[in-house]
Amino acid sequence: MILTATGPPRAPEAREQTGCPDKAFVPYDACATERLPDGSAFMVLQGYEYPDRRVATKLWTANLVTPSGQNVSVREWNAAAEKDAPVTRPQPPLSQPQLKELVSAREWRRIVDAIPESPRRRAKKPVDPGQRTGGPVVDTLSGLVLKGLKVVGKGGDGGHEFAYVVVDDGRGRRFVEVNVQPGMQDVADDLFHPGDETLADGTRLAVHQGPGEKGVDGVVMWTVDTLRPDGRRVVISAFNAATQQSAATRTAPALTVEQLRKIALSPKW
Structure with a gap:
C-alpha cells in the first residue's frame, strides 16, 4: 500500500x-x-x-x-x-x-x-485560453469520419489539441485518435526523414504502420503524420481495437491509410 x-x-x-x-x-x-x-x-x-x-x-x-x-x-x-x-x-x-x-x-x-x-x-502560469489552438477537435474528427462508421464513443482534452472517437460498422468497435499541434516547425527534421513525402504546398507527410503502442497481441496502429508550412502538425492514428488496451476486433483498423491521409490533410484543422 x-x-x-x-x-x-x-x-x-x-x-x-x-x-x-x-x-x-x-x-x-x-x-x-x-x-x-x-x-x-x-x-x-x-x-x-x-x-x-x-x-x-x-x-x-x-x-x-x-x-x-x-x-x-x-x-x-x-x-x-x-x-x-x-x-x-x-x-x-x-x-x-x-x-x-x-x-x-x-x-x-x-x-x-x-x-x-x-x-x-x-x-507556473495558467494557459491563456486565447493561445489554445485546434478548435473543437473532437467535433472536427467526428465530422470527418467516413459515412457508414457510427461514432459510438468520443472524448479528448476539452477541444484544444487531442481527440478520439470509437467507431463501429456493425462488426466491431475500433479506435481513432488525432493530435493537432501548432508551432512544430522547429522539430520538423526530427519528425520527418528524407524518404518521406513533401506535397506541392510544402506539407510534409509520413506514414507509419506497426503494432499498437500498448503491446497488446494482434493490435495494430496505422498513422499518418503531417506538418504544414505554418508549423501545424496533424497526426491521426487508427487501431483495429476499441481501445489501445483491448483485444483486436479484426485484422485492420477502421480507416485505410488513404482515408487517414485525407482526414489529416483536411483544411478543417
Whole structure:
C-alpha cells in the first residue's frame, strides 16, 4: 500500500484527481465518486496494475481532495508488490469504506498544510485560453469520419489539441485518435526523414504502420503524420481495437491509410 499527501492548499490540478477516468484509456472494473459532508471530493477506482490485464494484479486507488485543495491518495494491490509479484488474495485488503475512512482522516490535512509550496508551482502560469489552438477537435474528427462508421464513443482534452472517437460498422468497435499541434516547425527534421513525402504546398507527410503502442497481441496502429508550412502538425492514428488496451476486433483498423491521409490533410484543422 502507498499513501501520498500533497499540497499546497488550493492546488487546482488536485481537483482533477476525483473524476473517473475515460475507459478508452484506463480500463477498470468500477469507479465511484462522492461529495462528502465537509465538501471534500472522494473517488475510488478499482482497476488493474496493467491495463491489458496480462496478470491478475489489481490496483485500487482512492483520492480525496478537500475544498481548500489538499490531496490525499492511497493505492493498494492484491499482491505483496505492485509489479510482477504473485497475487496473494482475490482483492486488495481494504474495502471502499475503509479506503474512504483512511484518506479522509484529519491527520493527513495537517501534514499537507506543513508541506512547503514548490517554487515551480508558484512560477507556473495558467494557459491563456486565447493561445489554445485546434478548435473543437473532437467535433472536427467526428465530422470527418467516413459515412457508414457510427461514432459510438468520443472524448479528448476539452477541444484544444487531442481527440478520439470509437467507431463501429456493425462488426466491431475500433479506435481513432488525432493530435493537432501548432508551432512544430522547429522539430520538423526530427519528425520527418528524407524518404518521406513533401506535397506541392510544402506539407510534409509520413506514414507509419506497426503494432499498437500498448503491446497488446494482434493490435495494430496505422498513422499518418503531417506538418504544414505554418508549423501545424496533424497526426491521426487508427487501431483495429476499441481501445489501445483491448483485444483486436479484426485484422485492420477502421480507416485505410488513404482515408487517414485525407482526414489529416483536411483544411478543417
